[in-house]
Amino acid sequence: MRMVFRWYGEGNDTVTLDQIRQIPGVEGVVWALHDVPAGEEWPMDKIRAVVDAANRYGFHTEVVESVNVHEDIKLGLPTRDKYIENYKRTIEKLGQVGVKVICYNFMPVFDWVRTDLNRKNEDGSTALFYEKAKLENIDPMELVEKITRNSALTMPGWEPERLQDLSRLFELYKGVTEEDLWRNLEYFLQEIIPVAQRSGITMAIHPDDPPWSVFGLPRIITNQDNLRRFLQLVDSPANGVTLCSGALGANPDNDVIAMVYEFADRVPFAHIRNVKIYENGDFVETSHRTQDGSLDIYGIVKAYHDKGYTGYVRPDHGRQLWGEQCRPGYGLYDRALGIMYLWGIWDSLERAKGEQA
Template sequence: MRMVFRWYGEGNDTVTLRQIKQIPGVEGIVWALHDVPAGEEWPMDKIAAYKELADTYGLHLEVVESVNVHEDIKLGLPTRERYIDNYKKTIEKLASVGVKVVCYNFMPVFDWVRTDMHKELADGSTALFLEKAKIEAMDPRELVRAIAGNPDFTMPGWEPERLARLSELFDAYREVTEDDLRDNLRYFLEQIIPTAERCGIRMAIHPDDPPYSVFGLPRVVKHAADLRAILGFADSTANGITLCSGSLGVRQGNDIPAMAREFAGRIPFAHLRNVRVYENGDFIETSHRAEDGTVDMCGIVQALHETGFGGYARPDHGRHIWEEQCRPGYGLYDRALGIMYLWGIWDSLGRGKQTKREAFSV
């Protein structure tokens, strides 16, 4: 398991590369060009600037999250060809600086949905929360105002240029079924995977968050059957999945350790986080500790270990603790604690095996 840490860039993140470097076992950053609109080709000078920054601190940038997929691709419009071509060119540029994995998603309109960015837990910490009944009754524009209205931090998946077209996008998806969306994903992968293969990059689709329809929009990455179908769209190790325990974990019946075993070899990237799911469908993100949530964190890490997982992993979201002021879900402290918890599980599974690891380098 190769531990990485999501970073939003200089001037756009409260966490510094110097701090990330000090978290035991973290070897690289998970990054993206958040100021480039979905569908546009990423400029080489901006990519090179990230590479230079990462190199300065001895961190790699082998994982990108995300190269956003333009809505015209998801909708299957004729204009998708231009955006697919831009996507291919971006993949080629990323390969030139050593990128190995591109995480992406195929969620219509919204990349992820929560109703409260700072729901208080019993211990006084706060975390991302979804109230299911509220979502079912809410006008999506109200949610946009709540999430995208944060003046301090950009929120991935809630880009202003996309949300400015909210009514237009909902109209466009009105007649789009899950089968339609699935066909459009298949087409995208058929076009992209040969380029990814040639460049030595593995595409890793992220599950829907949450893994069920929201605001009537279709969702096609919800459970094992969906993942099985997607991997069949292009029979190549370049066509992989991001195993996200937090997203998949809020859907009843999703056996994530079983998925880790079934899809071993096709998981280049894992998001490891815990959530507590309530009987009414609400859920809140918790510490990574297994007993704090309803996700079998120990079982997931054990499954990855037993199948020889050598891909990248990150602690994904964390709570907001110790009065830290940060981007919702993306502070330093709780994610660093999560990393040490994950390493604790991983290392305990490896006891008795011959390993060579330098704890520190001077």
């Protein structure tokens, strides 16, 4: 298990590289060029600037999250080939600077959806919250206003250039079915996976968050059967999955532990986090500790350990603790606590394995 930490870059993150290097066992930062719109080719000078900044603190930059996919590709429009060519050139550039994994997603319009970024918990912390009834009765534009209000920091998947085009996108997605999305994803993979393989990179798709249709939009990376189908679209070692326990685990019908056992060799990058699911379909993001949520984080980590997992892992969304002013879900303290919980489980499993040997 190789521990990494998501970092949004200088001037776009309240967490500094100096702080990250004080978290035990973190060897690299997970990064992206968040100021480059989806569909555009990433400039090499900007790529090298991030790599150089991380290297100065002893971090590698082998995992990128995300190179966003332009909506025209997801929609299968005639213009998609132009954006796919840009995507290929970005993959090639990232390979040149030593990137090994590119995380991306194929979610229409929204990369993830929550109804509250700062839900107050009983202990005084705040966390990302999904209220099912509210989402079913809210206009998408109203949600956009709520999510982006008063934020000086970019929220991944909610970039301004994407959201200002929201009405047109919803019109374009009318009539687009899940099977249409599958076909468009297969076309995209057939184009980019050979380029990734030549570049020494594994593409790792992120599951839909949450793993069900939102605002009537099709979603397909939602469960174990669909992950199996996805991996068969282009059966290549360069075609993999970012297995996110929190995204998939928001649906209580999903068995995340079983997914780890089945797909571990196709998971170059894992997100591990916990969620508490309520009977009415609401869920809130909790600490990483098993007892605090609905997911068996110990069992998930044990599954990776049993499989001899050597891929990259990062703690995912954390709560906002101790008055920290930060990007919701991406503060320093709770993610650092999460890392130490994950290491505690892993180190105990390693100790037990050594004693058995």
